[in-house]
Amino acid sequence: MPLPQLLTGKVAAITGGLTGIGRAIALEYLRHGAYVAVNHLGGANDEPLLLEMKKDVSELLASTSQDGERFIAVAGDVTKPETGTEFIKQTVETFGRLDVFVSNAGVCRFEEFLDVTPTLLNHTITTNLTGAFYGIQAAANQMARFQSPPGGSIIGISSISALVGGGQQTHYTPTKAGVLSLVQSTAVALGKYNIRCNALLPGTIRTQLNEEDMRDPGKRGYMEGRIPLGRLGAPPDLAGPAVFLACGELSGYVTGAQLLVDGGLFVNLQ
Numbered sequence: 001m002p003l004p005q006l007l008t009g010k011v012a013a014i015t016g017g018l019t020g021i022g023r024a025i026a027l028e029y030l031r032h033g034a035y036v037a038v039n040h041l042g043g044a045n046d047e048p049l050l051l052e053m054k055k056d057v058s059e060l061l062a063s064t065s066q067d068g069e070r071f072i073a074v075a076g077d078v079t080k081p082e083t084g085t086e087f088i089k090q091t092v093e094t095f096g097r098l099d100v101f102v103s104n105a106g107v108c109r110f111e112e113f114l115d116v117t118p119t120l121l122n123h124t125i126t127t128n129l130t131g132a133f134y135g136i137q138a139a140a141n142q143m144a145r146f147q148s149p150p151g152g153s154i155i156g157i158s159s160i161s162a163l164v165g166g167g168q169q170t171h172y173t174p175t176k177a178g179v180l181s182l183v184q185s186t187a188v189a190l191g192k193y194n195i196r197c198n199a200l201l202p203g204t205i206r207t208q209l210n211e212e213d214m215r216d217p218g219k220r221g222y223m224e225g226r227i228p229l230g231r232l233g234a235p236p237d238l239a240g241p242a243v244f245l246a247c248g249e250l251s252g253y254v255t256g257a258q259l260l261v262d263g264g265l266f267v268n269l270q
């Protein structure tokens with residue numbers, strides 16, 4: 001039996017939407033009847049990804065009998081404040097409004113603490129945390145000031161790394177704790193506009209971020225062994241939780257919350 005559509009006619013914007021978790025959420029939102037705009041960095045590396053995404057989007061829309069004008073991709077570097085405003089502007093110009101914003105774009109290069117350079121530290125912080133701030137601020141401005149009635153759902157893709165450390169992630173875990181904190185404070189700041197802000201905390205999900213890390217069979221086996229559900233996560237594992245938080249009918253009283261999606265990894269001490 002086909003699942004019901006939970007986001008019919010809603011407009012969603014997702015940063016980092018051509019790969020990994022962002023891509024899986026974009027496709028699932030489309031399947032649920034939403035209009036979707038994705039941000040991506042741009043440049044030659046993105047071209048094959050964009051073509052593949054467009055192909056998957058057309059196939060999905062055809063298989064669910066939806067019209068084709070439901071997806072756009074906007075290039076831009078999230079570390080720049082104007083990227084957030086331009087992304088939201090193009091989303092609203094194309095689809096008329098904004099209901100859901102997913103701040104997902106992020107980087108993680110594993111590195112020994114003693115070898116983290118200022119360049120790596122700055123790039124990680126400005127992409128993961130500053131980028132989330134600018135994007136969420138731009139989205140919230142649209143949701144609070146330019147639509148009537150105001151309102152919306154903002155989702156920050158944080159991480160299990162907001163709660164626990166990682167020896168090769170000393171430059172990264174503070175950014176994910178930062179995203180969680182940002183979402184908590186924006187939940188407070190934006191409640192009066194009926195904008196809900198929540199965080200998803202993925203565990204170890206196989207994406208390009210940890211491709212190299214997970215190529216080490218020792219490390220992969222160790223991580224799998226620590227996860228009560230017995231497997232690493234895959235990007236679509238985040239899609240259902242992201243639909244839940246986007247859908248006001250399901251999560252209308254949920255704001256400032258954090259949802260771990262980690263197969264039980266966090267609670268597994270012994």
Ligand code: RM4
Pocket residue numbers: 108159160161166169176202203204205209210213
């Ligand atoms: C996560 C967590 C995962 C890692 C990714 C890149 O937040 O640390 O284990 O694979 O980052």
